[in-house]
Amino acid sequence: MAEQINNMPNEQGYFGEYGGSYIPPQLQVIMDEITESYNEIKNDPAFIEELKYLRKHYIGRPSPIFYAESLTKQVGGAKIYLKREDLNHTGAHKINHCVGEALLAKRMGKKKIIAETGAGQHGVALATAAALVGLECDIYMGIVDIEKEHPNVARMQVLGATVVPVTRGTQTLKDAVDAAFEAYLKDPVTQLYAIGSVVGPHPFPMMVRDFQEIVGIEAKEQFQEMTGAGPDALVACIGGGSNAIGLFTAFLEDDVDIYGVEPAGKSFKEGEHAATLTLGKPGVLHGFACYLLQDDEGQPLPVYSIASGLDYPGVGPQHSYLKDIERVQYKTANDSEAVEAFYTLSRVEGIIPALESAHAVAYAMKLAKELGPDKSILLNLSGRGDKDIDYILANYPPED
């Protein structure tokens, strides 16, 4: 079975019964072109070399692994190690796939690269990659997120991207996806829609995973070198699931417990969380099949998380599959646990995590206690928290 997982998806983009391509025909032709171009360049030595070069000299890879000794002591349980994706250029894992997508767009002769963004991390990373390879860039963002993530909006503008405010619906990530989709449909010839996670129609869940896989490949080698063994558990937060797939992929065949952490928001009431794999059911949205939060009529439910990068009513098709075959266990952390973890990691290790990543920290702290001191946890610290500081200070000021 493990071997099968690594051969996924199939040619039609399915991971088991999830993924695929549920899109109007005018878009399918474009997706086929992207698949074809991607399949060509991924084996092209020149492309591989260029990507390798940029990973090392531009992104700053490999990102280190840090043994969070003080955090481990404070929690009193399994040793917690952090894969420092927050140290990448632009401060999160998103740059890994954005550089790949920008190179692909350039190779396909596109003039512009467009995308949606939630917390702004994908938007900043894409604007950066666009500046690097010389492409125009439009980023669609809900106005709720624009207000919350102001520093990232400013960064995108400085980088030369146009931030397009999205005012429809809940004015967050899902609506930004709709707006970007619509803009893409209007002109799929000169633009490439660089989807920001392992979601969307085939080939995006596969392609973004392939670009993120480097995280786990490095981590596996680094962890072995550092400790002489493999980790007992992996932990990563899940919105669409790109950083999690990045860490997990290289470990899927190994003897290691894997945990994905979803946002439980304010409560498990409708509209107050985004725990898609925990509470959702299989369905179709935005061109692919996955677990979904839907109402009784099949309409996507409003979702919420303190972390703008996690509030999406769907989730990557590969995660949906990994849940069904029970290879990965999907857990949750709520807003207050994430905020507590945000402060804890900042205070004891001097590392300010993104609120998204703080969900993984929160669950890892819980898990460390359960596992006990003989075990080890490798956590993907997917992004840094600078972007969240204003929001945290305004809403959860430090107590002392």
Next chain:
Amino acid sequence: MNYSIMSHMIASYPDERTAMQVAKGLSRGGASYLEIQFPFSDPTADGPVIQEACTKAIENGFTLDRGFTFITELMKIIDTPVYIMTYAAPVVYIGVAEYLRRAKASGAAGCIIPDLPVGSDEGMYQISSELGLDCVPVIAPNTSIARLQEILNVGPKHIYAALRAGITGTKTELTEDSLSFLAEVLKYEVKVLGGFGIRTREQVSALDERGVASVIGSYFVERLESLIETDADIEQGMSDAISSLV
């Protein structure tokens, strides 16, 4: 001269009573087919006019039960064949077989679900042909001939040709490209419905000359909105709107 038009409207928009008047008006004014959209929150192939109408219809309490009941009631008073148009999400949610069974029971002639393309249709074309329901595949100018043949292999009675890429609403110039694309489709034994940005009698006439029926959507939604604003007779207004085109 009577041209063949598939007129589009949205169930429960702006409310059920008015929607019924719209349907009656379009039918009376000479529509050959009614395409009734069951609103979904993320209508990815639709432009702003239809998107906003769908959002309002959902806010006004559209449910599948109400949608199917609307068709059942409508079929008691009109003879025009009705096609339910919607997106994959709500269909897959209750199950393709169940959705089609309910569509058939309501008296609909068929379904148009653009994001359940042949091959990724979750059994829709198989089940619909068993039920005697006419599911209409959608093609676009960039659809290849090989793909067109694959689609025709499922034996549709109608095929919906989007006359350009993009979303619904904006006016389409019938260019050499879109017309030669139609010429290709017309070689086959299937009734062609041409849509996306059709809003004038000249366009309708140009399509008719080639044996293609026109699908008209955003134009009628806009007309409906101006009728509501001026407090005019909806049924009469919609009837007039279509009879000036047929």
